[in-house]
Amino acid sequence: MKLSELSCGANGIVTSLSELPSATRKKLMVMGMLPDTQVTVVRLAPLGDPLQVRVRGVDIALRKQIAANIEVEVR
Template sequence: MQSSSTEFTNLQPGDQARVKGFGPMPEYYRNRLLSMGLTPGTEFTVMRQAPLGDPVQIMVRGFRLSLRRAEAGTLQVEVL
C-alpha cells in the first residue's frame, strides 16, 4: 500500500495518518503537541469532527484527543 502526504485539513473521519513533522507554528504550541504524544512517526485515526468542522477528534496512542482544526492544520501528515 502506498502512502501519500497531505494537509491535516484534508483528512476525514475514518482516515488514518502518520505525523511527518510540523509546519510554522509558535514554539509553545509545538511543545504542547509533542507533550500530547503527536511526535513525528506517530500514527493516528481521525475519529470525528464537530458539525461546523471544529474541533476534530483523533485517536492517538490509545486516547482520544480534540484539536482545533486551524492548529492541527500545522501538522504535516502522511495518509496511510
C-alpha cells in the same frame, strides 16, 4: 497533506509539526503527537471545528487552525 484535510476514520502518520508555534508544538509533543506517530481522525464537530484525533490511544480535540499546520502522510 494536512491533518485538517483527512476525512473521518482516516489514518495518517505525522511527518512534521514545524509550522506550529513553539509552545503549541511542545504541548502536542508532550501528549504523544510526535513525528512518525500514527493519528486517526475519530470525528469532526458538526461545523467542522474542532476535530477529534486519536494518538497513541489518547483522544485529543484539535482546532482546525492547529490541525492545518500539522503535516501527515496517508497510509
